[in-house]
Amino acid sequence: MNDFPSIPLLEHRPYDRVRELYLYLEPALMTAIRNEDIGEARRLINQVLVQIYSAGEERNDLLKGLLLELVVMMSRAAIEAGAEQSDALGMNFQFITRLATIDDDEQLAAWLKETLEHIMNTISKQRDFTPPLLITKALNFMRENIGNDISRDEVAQHAGISPSHFSRLLKERTGRSFTELLRQSRLDLASELLRDPELNLADIAITCGFCDQSYFTNVFHDVKGITPKQFRSALQQNEQEEQPEA
Numbered sequence: 001m002n003d004f005p006s007i008p009l010l011e012h013r014p015y016d017r018v019r020e021l022y023l024y025l026e027p028a029l030m031t032a033i034r035n036e037d038i039g040e041a042r043r044l045i046n047q048v049l050v051q052i053y054s055a056g057e058e059r060n061d062l063l064k065g066l067l068l069e070l071v072v073m074m075s076r077a078a079i080e081a082g083a084e085q086s087d088a089l090g091m092n093f094q095f096i097t098r099l100a101t102i103d104d105d106e107q108l109a110a111w112l113k114e115t116l117e118h119i120m121n122t123i124s125k126q127r128d129f130t131p132p133l134l135i136t137k138a139l140n141f142m143r144e145n146i147g148n149d150i151s152r153d154e155v156a157q158h159a160g161i162s163p164s165h166f167s168r169l170l171k172e173r174t175g176r177s178f179t180e181l182l183r184q185s186r187l188d189l190a191s192e193l194l195r196d197p198e199l200n201l202a203d204i205a206i207t208c209g210f211c212d213q214s215y216f217t218n219v220f221h222d223v224k225g226i227t228p229k230q231f232r233s234a235l236q237q238n239e240q241e242e243q244p245e246a
Helices: 014-034 038-053 061-080 085-099 105-125 132-144 152-159 163-174 178-193 201-207 213-224 228-242
Strands: none
Touching: 014 038, 014 061, 038 105, 061 085, 061 105, 132 152, 132 163, 132 178, 152 163, 152 178, 163 178, 178 201, 178 213, 201 213, 201 228, 213 228
């Protein structure tokens, strides 16, 4: 079943028909590639191929330009999903050179499918490598929203990957689950804020995303072995000891 919405298109402009479909499918295709879902990526690519076939004899170099755009987009998704940038760039040059020589539907279909397979293989080669772009994007979002009640699914959606894939990447990269990493991030911020004697514990708790001061104190003590108040006192004592004598 074709999910492409019913949009009035000019039958004598095949390039526009293909581009309409391509723009509609691009977000889903990007997500499928990032998530290494080769089956879904193939299904979406096949929809593009069907529309290209419908162009018939009127297909021209504009369609090749559109396919180049599609390959660049897929390569970008591959890099974000962990593929080496050098592999993706080398692939682009190789496949783009071949595209210029293609002049029939069968070769075009084979070229597009082979390109997709190669892109997915570059991701698989780096299966144990955590994508720095996605992880950095997720961690930045967590830090920016540290005071809010954020979930794993929300952070994963912001990074553009599935929640399960996000959990796996975090575990591989940091050795921690999302909950553990979020808690540690909140405690790290709290430790910095405790250096300021003007901030009370209740305000620090809220700023760092803890529901109240009591819960903040319990979590802090469980992880660090001392209460926030004791931690602040120890900081102040160390600072006094480090001050030079007059």
